Amino acid sequence: MLRFCSGDESAFDALFERHAVAVHGFISRIVRDSDLANDLLQVTFLSVVRARNRFQPGALVKPWLFTIAGNAARDLLRHDKRAMGSVEERRQSRERSLEVAFPDPGLRRLLSNALAALSADQREAVLLHKVEGWSFSEIAAAAGITETAARIRAHRGYEKLRQILGPQVEM
Amino acid sequence: MTPDQLVSPSTRELLDRVRAAARHEIRTGKPIARWHTQLVTLLGATLGVVLIAAAGLLLTGQATPAGVLAHLPQLGSLLGAAVVCAVAALWPRVRGAGFMAVTALLAAACIVALRAEPAIASESAGWTCLVSHLGAGSIPVAVALWLLRSFAPSTGRALVAGAAAGTTGAMLGEMGCQQGAMHIAIWHLGAWVIIATVVVLVASRLKRRSYAP
Numbered sequence: 001m002l003r004f005c006s007g008d009e010s011a012f013d014a015l016f017e018r019h020a021v022a023v024h025g026f027i028s029r030i031v032r033d034s035d036l037a038n039d040l041l042q043v044t045f046l047s048v049v050r051a052r053n054r055f056q057p058g059a060l061v062k063p064w065l066f067t068i069a070g071n072a073a074r075d076l077l078r079h080d081k082r083a084m085g086s087v088e089e090r091r092q093s094r095e096r097s098l099e100v101a102f103p104d105p106g107l108r109r110l111l112s113n114a115l116a117a118l119s120a121d122q123r124e125a126v127l128l129h130k131v132e133g134w135s136f137s138e139i140a141a142a143a144g145i146t147e148t149a150a151r152i153r154a155h156r157g158y159e160k161l162r163q164i165l166g167p168q169v170e171m
Numbered sequence: 172m173t174p175d176q177l178v179s180p181s182t183r184e185l186l187d188r189v190r191a192a193a194r195h196e197i198r199t200g201k202p203i204a205r206w207h208t209q210l211v212t213l214l215g216a217t218l219g220v221v222l223i224a225a226a227g228l229l230l231t232g233q234a235t236p237a238g239v240l241a242h243l244p245q246l247g248s249l250l251g252a253a254v255v256c257a258v259a260a261l262w263p264r265v266r267g268a269g270f271m272a273v274t275a276l277l278a279a280a281c282i283v284a285l286r287a288e289p290a291i292a293s294e295s296a297g298w299t300c301l302v303s304h305l306g307a308g309s310i311p312v313a314v315a316l317w318l319l320r321s322f323a324p325s326t327g328r329a330l331v332a333g334a335a336a337g338t339t340g341a342m343l344g345e346m347g348c349q350q351g352a353m354h355i356a357i358w359h360l361g362a363w364v365i366i367a368t369v370v371v372l373v374a375s376r377l378k379r380r381s382y383a384p
Contacts, residue, residue, distance in 0.1 A: 016190050045193040051383030053203050054263045071323035071382040
C-alpha cells in the first residue's frame with residue numbers, strides 16, 4: 001500500500017489481486033445483488049485510488065478497504081431506489097440463514113422471539129456474527145462503526161439473549 | 172492452483188474491468204490534494220471572503236479600524252474555531268479532533284454572544300445581518316461541499332465543515348454590526364447554525380468522488 005501511495009502503479013496490481021475478491025464478497029454480502037456489488041467494487045477501488053494519500057502508514061489495508069466498501073454500500077442503500085429491493089432481499093436472506101443454522105422449528109421460533117427483543121443494532125450484530133459468520137471487522141465496516149463497538153453490540157446482544165433464553169439454548 | 176483458477180470466468184472478467192478502470196484513473200494523473208492542502212483551501216475561502224468584505228466595510232465607513240480592534244478577542248476566537256473545525260473536518264483521523272471542534276465552537280459562540288453591549292446600538296433590522304451572513308458564507312459553503320465530495324458521508328464531518336464555513340458571517344458581524352447580545356444570539360449565531368445545517372443536508376446528498384474515511 002505504501003509503494004502504491006508513493007506512485008508505484010505495479011503495487012496497485014498486487015493490492016488489487018490480494019484483496020479484490022474478498023472486498024467483492026464483502027460487498028455482495030451487504031447488498032445481496034450481484035449487479036450492485038459489481039458497481040460498488042469499482043466505486044471502492046476508484047475511491048482507493050482517489051484517496052490513497054489519506055491511508056495512514058502503519059494501518060491495516062484490509063480493514064481500510066472494507067471501511068471504504070462499507071461506506072459506499074451504505075450510501076447506495078440509503079439513496080439508490082434500485083437498492084431498495086436488496087434491503088428486503090437481505091432480510092429474507094437472513095431469515096433463510098436462520099432456518100439453515102437452526103433447523104428445529106420450535107427452537108427457531110424461540111430464537112426469533114428472543115431476537116425481536118434486541119435492539120436493531122444488536123440483532124444485526126448477533127445475526128451477522130453468529131449466523132452468517134462475519135468477522136467483527138467486517139461488521140464494523142458494514143455498519144460504519146469501530147470494531148470495538150461492533151464487539152460490544154454483539155456482546156450485549158448475546159447477554160440479552162442468554163437472559164431471555166436462559167439455559168434452553170447454548171449461544 | 173493459481174489465483175486465476177480460484178475465481179470464475181465471470182468474476183475474472185469483472186476484476187479485469189474494475190482494475191482497468193482503476194488503472195485508467197491512476198494514469199489520468201489527476202492531482203490528489205493532501206489534507207493540509209484542503210485545509211488551506213477551506214480556510215483560504217473563509218478568510219478571503221472575510222478580508223474582502225472587511226475592506227469593503229472599512230472603505231464604505233460601515234466599520235472603523237478602532238471598532239475592529241475592539242472586537243479582536245471575538246475575531247480571534249472565531250478564527251480559532253474556524254481553524255479547529257476545518258482541521259476536524261479534513262483531518263483523516265477525525266475522531267479526536269471532533270471534541271476539540273465542539274469545544275472551540277462553544278467557546279467562540281460564548282465569547283461572541285457575551286460581548287459588551289454597544290454604547291450606541293445600530294437600528295438595522297436583524298434579518299439584514301442574517302441575509303448578509305448567509306451571503307458571505309455562500310462561497311466557503313460551496314468550497315466545503317466541494318471538499319466533502321472526497322470523503323465518505325459523515326454527519327459529524329459535514330457539521331464541522333459547515334461550522335468552519337459559518338465563521339465567515341460571524342466574523343463579518345463582529346466588524347460591521349453594533350447590536351446587543353440578544354441580536355447576536357438570534358441573528359448571528361442563527362445564521363451560523365443555518366449554514367452548518369445546510370452543509371449537513373446538502374453533503375448527505377452529494378455524489379461522492381471517494382468513500383474513503
